[in-house]
Amino acid sequence: MTTTDLENVSPPVQAWRPEDTGKPTPERPSVGGIFRPDIMAAIEQRIAELDTDLRALSLDIHEHPEIGYEERRTHDVLTNFMDKQGFEVERHYLLPSQTAWKATFKHGRGGRTIGVNSEMDALKGIGHGCGHNLIAIAGVAVACAMKAAFEKFNISGAIELLGTPAEEGGDGKVHLLEQGAYKNMAACIMCHPAPGPKGSVSLSSCLALHRIQVQYFGHTAHAALSPWEGVNALDAAVLGYNNISALRQQLKPTHRVHGIFHEGKDWQTNVIPDFAEFVCYVRAPTRAEVQSTLKRVLPCFEGAAMASGCTIKIEDYGATHDLRQNKALGDEVANIVRSKYGSIDYEWGIKSASTDFGNVSYELPSLHPGFAIPTEENGGNHTPGFTRAAATIEAHYACLDVSKALAATGVRVVIDDRFFQRVRNAFEKDKIIRDMIV
Secondary structure (H helix, E strand, C coil): CCCCCCHCCCCCCCCCCCCCCCCCCCCCCCCCCCCCCCHHHHHHHHHHHHHHHHHHHHHHHHHCCECCCHHHHHHHHHHHHHHHCEEEEEECCCCCCCCCCEEEEEEECCCCEEEHHHHHHHCCCCCCCCHHHHHHHHHHHHHHHHHHHHHHHHCCEEEEEECCCCCCCHHHHHHHHHHHCCCCCEECCCCCEEECCEEECHHHHHCCEEEEEEEEECCEEEECHHHHHHHHHHHHHHHHHHHHHHHHCCCCCCEEEEEEEEEECCCCCCCCCCCEEEEEEEEEEHHHHHHHHHHHHHHHHHHHHHHHCCEEEEEEEEEECCCCCCCCCHHHHHHHHHHHCEEECCCCCCCCCCCHHHHHHHHHCCCEEECCCCCCCCCCCCCCCHHHCCHHHHHHHHEEEEEEEHHHHHHHHHHHHHHHHHHHHHHHHHHHHHHHHH
C-alpha cells in the first residue's frame, strides 16, 4: 500500500513532505514511561555516533545488490564492519552457500543471549526492492547499540547477530534454524521496511506460505501435420492455471494463490510441447490455513494432467510460517515508539507478504516490526520504486528510530527477569492459540 492509498483511510495520516528529512526530532513526552532511560540514552548516543558509517554501509549494499545465496560481497562488507566494532565474527557460517555469518559479543559472566537478524539479499532485476540494505544496517545498529549498553552498564549477557541470506524465496533462516543457529537465543528481533504513514511502526503479522513446483510431461508431435499424435504439456499447465483462477472465487479474501510458468525446454511454435512447468505459491494467514487451502489447490493441477493426458510431478519447494509477533516484546517496542519516535499500527507493514522469520517465531519469542518509509505512488515492496525509496535519507532515519526501540527492548530481555518471564508466558500462550487455529 502506498502513501496515496492512505489518504482515504481513517484515521488520517501525515503525508511525507519533500522537506522532511526524517532526522530525529526533540523527544516526545513519555506515554508509559521508558524502562531505564539511562540505557535508552546510551543506545541513542551510540546509534547517533554510527549514523554516518551506517548510512555509508546501507548505500554500499544498495549499490551492489546480490541475489539469494550469492551475497558474497555483502557478506564481506558486513563481517568486516562487525569486526571493527569489536564482535567475534564467524564468516561463512553453517550453510553450504557460505554467505551466512554470525557476529557475537559476550560481556560478564552468564546472562541471557539476545538474537538479531540482518538480511542481505536483493531481488533479481530489481535490486533492493524490499529494502534489505536497511534490514542489514538495522541488525548492525541494534547489535552495536546493545553492545555499548552492555559495556557502559556492566551487563552480563551475549548478543548474536546473524547475517541471514536468501530471504527472497530461499528460506535462509529456515535452514539456519535447522542447523541450530538460533538455539542459544532467549529471543530474536529484527525489522522490515514497508510503505505506511510517516513515523509508523507496524506490529502486524504476515502470511504463511507454501511453495510447489508442478511439472507436466507429454509427447511431441508436429503441431500442424499430426497434432493428434501429441500430448500437450503446455495445455496441461494452462489448464492448471485456469483451474486455480476458478478456485479463487471460493477462497477466503485473505488467502492468496499465484504463480508463473517457466519456459519449457526446446519450445517451438510448430512442435507440441512435451514439457511444461508451473511454480505456485499458496498463502494464508496461518500455517494451518495454508495446508487447508493447499489440499484444494493440488487437485487443480492433477485434474489438468488427467484432462490433457499428461503425467504430472509435484515437488514441495518448502514453506514459511506466519509471523507470531510476541506480545510482550511488541508492547515494549510500541511503548518506546509512541513515547519517542512515532506511532504504532497493526495493519500496514508486511501483513499480506511472507517471511522466513515466521519459522523463527514459531520456535522462540520473536519480534519483526515493519517501519514505514516514503514511497512513490504504486511503488511498494518488490518494485523499482521501492528500490529507490530504500536509498533515501528519510528511510535511513526511519530505520535508525526503530533500531533504537529494538535495541532497548533487547537489553531489557537480558537484564529484566520479570519482563523476560512475560515474554516467555506470551510465547507459551501463543503456542496454544496457534495450535487451535484450523
